[in-house]
Amino acid sequence: MTEHWDEILMGEHRVMEKVLTVLVGQAKKLVDGGDGAKEARGRIAKSLDFYETFMDRCHNMKEEKVLFPKLEQRGIPKEGGPIGVMFIEHQKEREFLKAIKVSLGADESESVLNKSKDFAELVKDHVWKEDDTLYPMGKKVLSESDAQKLVTGFDGIEKELGKGVHERYHELAEKLVNGTCIEPLIKNLSTEVLSAILDTLPVEVTFIDAEDILAYFNKVNEKKYFARPRAAIGRKVQKCHPQKSIQTVNKLLDDLRNGKKDVAESWIDIKGRKVHIRYFAVRDSHGKYLGTMEVVQDITDIKKLEGEKRIIK
Ligand SMILES: [Fe+2]
Ligand SMILES: [Fe+2]
Known part of the structure; x- marks a missing residue:
């Protein structure tokens, strides 16, 4: 059965959340220094690459180019409304990614950690708003035919990105998550x-x-x-x-x-x-x-x- 548009986007949110744990966890290791710092640096760089491509170029574009315009058409306001807020937050995410890269390049580990923590809070808060408010609003105003067009539009964004790129980043996320020690929630x-x-x-x-x-x-x-x-x-x-x-x-x-x-x-x-x-x-x-x-x-x-x-x- 084909996934519904909101299931696709929420599934991507779950992957984005998992990698946040890697990013912040590895930034802490970077600050600790020692033997693990070099490996941590590599994993931070890979996590940033994941967010630039999987989150920004793929997921956010599915929203900005496909979902949000359709929601606007169906009466959900952009300026001064929830869609406008989402656009602003996507821009903030981009700025954070650039800033963390600059700090990583300059070997400023404390700054990498602080900015990664702020980025993680921003992303968590953002996906929460979408999962909990914007997508349910969307489900109320979109018809079944709208919903199908969204899924086709999402496929188009993935094709624009390149064959297999989306899947490769899914795999990268898995590798990052499984290759690092993530603290279990049971703690x-x-x-x-x-x-x-x-x-x-x-x-x-x-x-x-x-x-x-x-x-x-x-x-x-x-x-x-x-x-x-x-x-x-x-x-x-x-x-x-x-x-x-x-x-x-x-x-x-x-x-x-x-x-x-x-x-x-x-x-x-x-x-x-x-x-x-x-x-x-x-x-x-x-x-x-x-x-x-x-x-x-x-x-x-x-x-x-x-x-x-x-x-x-
Ligand atoms: Fe978003
Ligand atoms: Fe999203």
Whole structure:
């Protein structure tokens, strides 16, 4: 299915946000100096190249040459309105990129860091305004035919840029993000909060580590479909199952471990409720097997849903 115009642009925003973490993180390394500084310098230069091409020459042009004119045609004001603000912010982004390049060339690492931080704030704020306000406004005023023309217009911008350029910059972003140590968002959570989140999930979760040892389950003190004693923690999962099912358990874990499967499922009836049981292979960003997660969910009420309920009361 072809992506909708706002999905395309928001998808690009997500890539732009990820590379911001690289830019600021590497600028910090540059300030720290030492062995990592040379590598950091190279990654900053590549990040700037990414923003000049992917963000400014491609993404911003899709907006300035295709989206914004269509929005204006449909009555969203430019001067003194949201489109005018977006134009001003695109110009500010360009000025920041030039200024960071100048500082990088002059070896002024503190200035590279400060300007990169300001640039990151500007971009984050800008994409937030577009995602949250301008695009939803656009969706209200644009017809389905307008929407299709936008997607064709976006393709035109990518062709103008050159064959494969847009994809190459997607790849560059991936390389920059995966090649640098990005702090995971989970660091924002304490064990207490993380535990509460896992207990609030509307599913029963059990985690068996890479050595087949039962390492975790949520909702310890709650009524569950598959209650487990705390004493089971630390035991080999094969020891928690009756002898006759060991072969099935081993086959399942091996398939998930070896990548033959990423997920396996079954569903059963318990006291008139439909219960969905899934086993997911858990892997790190390099594909290394970390364990298996069992997810048990009562889907009785979900199965009954029909139509839509768009307003949450
Ligand atoms: Fe924009
Ligand atoms: Fe944008």
